[in-house]
Amino acid sequence: MSDYVELSNLTKGFPGSTxxxxxVRDFNLHIQRGEFVTLIGHSGCGKSTVLxxxxxxCPVTSGAIVLAGRELTGxxxxxxxxxxxxSLLPWLTAFKNVMLGVDQVFFxxxxxxxxxxxxxxxxxxxxxxxxxxRPSELSQGMRQRVGIARAFALSPKxxxxxxxxxxxxxxxxxxxxxxxxxxxxxxxxTALMVTHDVDEALFLSDRxxxxxxxxxxxxxxxxxxxxxxxxxxxxVIEHSDYQRLRDHLIDFxxxxxxxxxxxxxxxxxxxxxxxxxxxxxRPVVRPREPLTADVLAVTPG
Amino acid sequence: MKKSLQDIFFPxxxxxxxxxxxxxxxxxxxxxxxxxxxxxxxxxxxxxxLPTPIDTWVKTRKYVLEPFAxxxxxxxxxxxxxxxxLVIVGKGYFIALLIGTPLGFLLGLSKTFARMFDxxxxxxxxxxxxxxxxxxxxxFTGAGKAANDLGALFTIAxxxxxxxxxxxxxxxxxxxxxxxNVAKVLKLSRTQTLFRILVPATLPYMFTGYRLxxxxxxxxxxxxxxxxxxxxxxxxxxxxxxxxxxxxxxxxIITIGLVGFLLDRGMSLLERRIQGAx
Ligand SMILES: Nc1ncnc2c1ncn2[C@@H]1O[C@H](COP(=O)(O)OP(=O)(O)OP(=O)(O)O)[C@@H](O)[C@H]1O
Ligand SMILES: [Mg+2]
Numbered sequence: 344m345s346d347y348v349e350l351s352n353l354t355k356g357f358p359g360s361t362x363x364x365x366x367v368r369d370f371n372l373h374i375q376r377g378e379f380v381t382l383i384g385h386s387g388c389g390k391s392t393v394l395x396x397x398x399x400x401c402p403v404t405s406g407a408i409v410l411a412g413r414e415l416t417g418x419x420x421x422x423x424x425x426x427x428x429x430s431l432l433p434w435l436t437a438f439k440n441v442m443l444g445v446d447q448v449f450f451x452x453x454x455x456x457x458x459x460x461x462x463x464x465x466x467x468x469x470x471x472x473x474x475x476x477r478p479s480e481l482s483q484g485m486r487q488r489v490g491i492a493r494a495f496a497l498s499p500k501x502x503x504x505x506x507x508x509x510x511x512x513x514x515x516x517x518x519x520x521x522x523x524x525x526x527x528x529x530x531x532x533t534a535l536m537v538t539h540d541v542d543e544a545l546f547l548s549d550r551x552x553x554x555x556x557x558x559x560x561x562x563x564x565x566x567x568x569x570x571x572x573x574x575x576x577x578x579v580i581e582h583s584d585y586q587r588l589r590d591h592l593i594d595f596x597x598x599x600x601x602x603x604x605x606x607x608x609x610x611x612x613x614x615x616x617x618x619x620x621x622x623x624x625r626p627v628v629r630p631r632e633p634l635t636a637d638v639l640a641v642t643p644g
Numbered sequence: 645m646k647k648s649l650q651d652i653f654f655p656x657x658x659x660x661x662x663x664x665x666x667x668x669x670x671x672x673x674x675x676x677x678x679x680x681x682x683x684x685x686x687x688x689x690x691x692x693x694l695p696t697p698i699d700t701w702v703k704t705r706k707y708v709l710e711p712f713a714x715x716x717x718x719x720x721x722x723x724x725x726x727x728x729x730l731v732i733v734g735k736g737y738f739i740a741l742l743i744g745t746p747l748g749f750l751l752g753l754s755k756t757f758a759r760m761f762d763x764x765x766x767x768x769x770x771x772x773x774x775x776x777x778x779x780x781x782x783x784f785t786g787a788g789k790a791a792n793d794l795g796a797l798f799t800i801a802x803x804x805x806x807x808x809x810x811x812x813x814x815x816x817x818x819x820x821x822x823x824x825n826v827a828k829v830l831k832l833s834r835t836q837t838l839f840r841i842l843v844p845a846t847l848p849y850m851f852t853g854y855r856l857x858x859x860x861x862x863x864x865x866x867x868x869x870x871x872x873x874x875x876x877x878x879x880x881x882x883x884x885x886x887x888x889x890x891x892x893x894x895x896x897i898i899t900i901g902l903v904g905f906l907l908d909r910g911m912s913l914l915e916r917r918i919q920g921a922x
Contacts, residue, residue, distance in 0.1 A: 400825055418828040430822035434844045443840065447830045497830075 347376035353406035368559040377531040381544040384554030390537040394505050398424050420448045423494030425504040429486035431478040437489045438474040441496050448497050464492040484515035504536035528573045541592045553595045663697050670696040695891045703891040729865045729876035736800025737861040744805040748812025769806045773799050773864040777871045792872040803864045807856035815849025848919045855911035862904045
């Protein structure tokens with residue numbers, strides 16, 4: 344299978360007070376069709392910047408993005424975006440929020456067909472009974488479900504998710520991760536997701552891309568995650584490789600994230616203090632939470 | 645329950661206090677018998693020419709009890725006069741919204757447009773209706789007999805437009821980037837972005853502007869009618885003043901105040917409905 348998405352030497356600079364500040368430099372990543380890739384790294388390293396360049400919401404300083412053989416030049420509904428805040432339009436019902444995009448993408452289809460698409464995705468994310476409510480009547484978790492349905496309903500070439508579960512409590516987060524896994528197993532869209540959460544990354548991804556700290560952040564390391572699909576949380580966590588992969592990620596974030604990609608750690612380094620002293624919230628390495636059957640069940644949150 | 649009782653009770657206490665104070669300072673008519681036996685009426689009191697509350701009621705009740713009567717051109721029920729005024733205010737206000745809303749959108753959307761016209765707006769905004777009115781009539785002298793009416797509409801529109809313009813502009817600038825990103829990702833056209841994202845997102849601000857504009861439009865009507873002589877409540881007030889019938893002035897003030905209050909209430913109900921929808 345050939346590369347479906349290619350990010351080549353992607354670089355982004357913002358004008359700063361003392362000349363341009365390069366946030367991301369020479370970010371290279373190839374993603375296969377149908378692959379789920381997660382981007383993990385310290386806060387402020389530029390994960391969202393990479394994602395918004397892919398979404399076309401933020402112009403590229405240099406480098407190129409190719410999706411399905413075509414260079415991207417701007418935003419478009421061929422990429423479904425799930426934002427950190429659900430960013431639903433508050434004056435539209437959940438259904439109409441989804442329809443806004445469906446109408447745009449499937450404008451040749453008859454209205455009944457378009458409504459069927461929106462209804463289908465809303466029911467798959469568990470909102471069959473709440474699809475005619477406005478966002479203000481929905482819980483945070485339900486709103487994010489709508490956001491996910493909205494992105495999938497576009498039948499996009501690629502999904503872009505920027506910490507889609509970052510604002511949710513951990514129970515709701517588990518539920519929605521499962522929703523995402525279920526949706527994705529029906530319809531393996533190429534996906535790039537940003538997360539702070541090591542366990543989330545392991546549960547969802549085929550590959551995890553670890554970003555070095557900014558400025559001039561790039562790809563530090565890549566981890567293959569080969570748990571069989573469809574995935575089930577308990578099976579993943581109990582897998583014999585799980586702890587090893589998790590340790591690898593944590594080791595990168597704690598000791599190697601501040602190094603440029605071509606550097607290698609010195610043999611006898613003092614304990615890493617640089618990342619810990621940064622005034623940023625660090626990736627969540629939560630102790631494993633005890634799992635119960637109802638946590639795993641998918642119910643509207 | 646207790647709270648709502650107090651809500652009704654205390655306004656009445658306030659009203660009673662004001663009426664008592666009014667009664668205290670108002671003048672009274674006294675009869676003085678001259679040395680030759682004839683009598684004359686004189687006014688006494690702190691403010692001799694101010695009628696008492698009771699006097700006011702007695703002398704103006706024919707306007708109130710038959711509010712829609714039309715006895716003569718200048719002798720009509722109070723609500724009939726009010727209605728004439730409301731009609732012209734409604735027309736001028738409608739023009740203000742029709743011009744003010746798009747203007748607000750242009751100001752909010754285009755930095756260049758804002759740079760060009762914002763200073764001008766800030767200068768025109770504080771100009772009094774009394775100053776606009778003559779210009780309004782001059783502008784429409786070509787219209788002959790209609791000049792007065794058109795001038796009145798012009799004055800109401802230009803005075804009441806600004807809150808709509810400014811609030812709409814603020815609202816447009818405050819549309820969250822998230823919503824605009826949704827529009828960009830879905831590649832909505834400019835018109836779609838305007839009508840499906842920007843207008844609904846700005847609606848609450850627009851309605852705040854509309855409410856304030858209506859208040860100003862109603863405020864302007866008295867001045868406009870005084871200057872043009874169009875029949876209406878402001879004109880009635882002015883005529884009665886010239887005829888020395890001070891009780892009518894008070895009736896007019898109370899009516900204008902109550903109508904303004906009701907208009908504002910109506911608009912804030914609408915405003916809250918709109919804001920509740922999000
Ligand atoms: N419009 C901008 N102008 C200037 N600097 C910016 C702009 N947007 C982002 N930055 C800077 O770019 C860096 C990376 O930001 P980005 O939002 O991509 O980080 P992130 O990895 O997504 O962080 P987080 O995990 O906290 O979301 C930050 O240091 C930020 O200050
Ligand atoms: Mg981010």
